Amino acid sequence: MYKLVLFFFSSAALFACLNGAFPPPCDSEIYCTGPLLHQVQKAKLFDDDKYFVDMKLRETPDVVLSAFRNLSNESPNPTVPLGKLQEFLRAYFEKPGTEFESWTPPDWHDKPKFLEGIADRELRAWAEKIHTLWKSLGRKIRIDVKDHPELYSQIYTPHPVVVPGGRFRELYYWDSYWVINGLLLSEMTDTAHGMIQNFLYLVNRYGFIPNGGRIYYERRSQPPFLTLMVESYYQATKDKEFLRAALPALEQEYRFWMENRSVTVQVNGAEHVLNRYHVLVGLPRPESYTDDLELAEGLTDDGKEQLWMELKAGAESGWDFTSRWYVNGDIHNNATLRETSTSHFLPTDLNALLCLNEKTLASFHRILGDGDSAALFDQAAARRRGAIEAVMWDAERGAWFDYNLMTHSKHFEFYPSNLAPVWAHCYSGPEMGEKAVQYLKGSGALKFPNGVPTSLRESGQQWDYPNAWPPLQHMLIDGLSKLPSEDAKQLAFDLAQRWIKTNWVAYTKYEAMFEKYDVNGDGRPGGGGEYEVQLGFGWTNGVALQLLDQYGATLTAGSRRVSSGLLLPLVISAAHMLQ
DSSP states (O other): OEEESSOOOOHHHHHHHHTTSSOOSSSOTTTTSSHHHHHHHHHTOSSSHHHHHTOEESSOHHHHHHHHHHHHHHSSSSSOOHHHHHHHHHHHEEOTTTTEEOOOOTTOOSOOGGGGGOOSHHHHHHHHHHHHHHHHHEEEEOHHHHHOGGGOSBOOOSSOEEOOBTTBOSOBTTHHHHHHHHHHHTTOHHHHHHHHHHHHHHHHHHSSOOSBSBGGGTTOOOOOOHHHHHHHHHHHHOOHHHHHHHHHHHHHHHHHHHHHSEEEEEETTEEEEEEOOOOOOOSOOGGGHHHHHHHTTTSOHHHHHHHHHHHHHHHHHSOOSOGGGBTTTTTOTTOOGGGBOGGGEEOHHHHHHHHHHHHHHHHHHHHTTOHHHHHHHHHHHHHHHHHHHHHTEETTTTEEOOEETTTTEEOOSOOGGGGHHHHHTOOSOHHHHHHHHHHHHHTTTTOOTTOOOSOSOOOSSTTSTTEEOHHHHHHHHHHHHTSSSHHHHHHHHHHHHHHHHHHHHHHHHHSOOBSOEESSSTTOBOOOSSSOOOBSOHHHHHHHHHHHHHHTTTOOOOSOOOOOOOOOHHHHTHHHHTO
């Protein structure tokens, strides 16, 4: 049995959403909901739905909405003719990107010290090129966004940012953890500091951090990495005053997750509080509007709302999308994206991350001399560790598994997140970590030459086989490297070598860093999901630099010959996409 701190989906809850008890994606009748958004997205004027909701208004929302109503009234049909709709957009909208001004990080310089630790000449030269990419990914928001926020979907933040790249033109939450770690290695401390200040600003404004820097993300978050960003910065600078100033916002974000994303679950007669992803907005995602509409075709109104809530929760998880969130995924092999029920799972990695946040907040209070507050967070971490072990740990299999709130059972499929408590060091005995190593070895996930796949199921979704994602590789490698056994440390190095070679071969072929890679093909970017593979790429760069820093003395590019081959059509436009 389980109880919810909020309430679970019911017909009453859905009725409440329909009648305004739940908030829309945001308050904009242009970017988030309403007939204008519906008609433009349904017309499929752009290859990517995100393009429209990133466009700037030329006039105030009232003027634009009035003009659209007049246009609709002129038409004998409910739908505005395509040609007139295109004319309307040209008259009242500007293309995405005008919200930024040209900016190069002033703290970038060409020879950061970590490069000296990379023994392999080819890898060192490559690391220099990755380091240079920070300049092309830097963005500064124009002051006009602050002065006239009603004209933009962009959320104003006071400091420049390094964005992921490609269609992701704005800051993104969990991506930025690996970006910031890479920036700190690149000795771009001021840029990293500014990015963290932006996130603190967002917490103070919203009470949490939105998924990304757009108003259509205002009702959902992403995995809460801000506390770890602050820790990375503190370790690099030892700036106690920065830590003291940041701490209230970190605690406010922690309260958001505990008050709005927590569940009390009963296992073996004991109650445990754990967290999940959960977004109570029963409308299509504005940036993926037609995808969500088409996926929900044929469902009842209640069914559509529930699916759209679950898709938003999937986006909040960062794993958008994956068979991991199919509530019947381990029963029906033919399950599809319609089976997505993200909020019905207690995820291992989210809870491991919150455990690490609790431990880190305790350490911050100790650094600042507040022993009582440190003890409270120590107790919270201990409670969570016990809950994770009671609800998610499986001693026979030797790993931790997502807990399905519908079936009251663990979800036993392989995901790298099954070892997230190792990365967070959120477990009670050393034997658990070593069991997890054996679990990984026996899982079948290590047989691929180019990384650990996100799952072993090929669903067509991008957070599944055959894709491997940089943050998951890093969390796995980092966790294994901190275990006491030489076996675990050697496995960490082997995985780092595989991943670096995968990234390096891809760069040699395409002169690009990708957001994800295929575990089978040498240097092959990943695929699947709702959009083409993206270039840039912030967290890929950050993970590569961290691994080159950690293992630079022994990593090698190898003698593998790289065929120039035919560049992907997408890569031909790489320079354009990075602008």
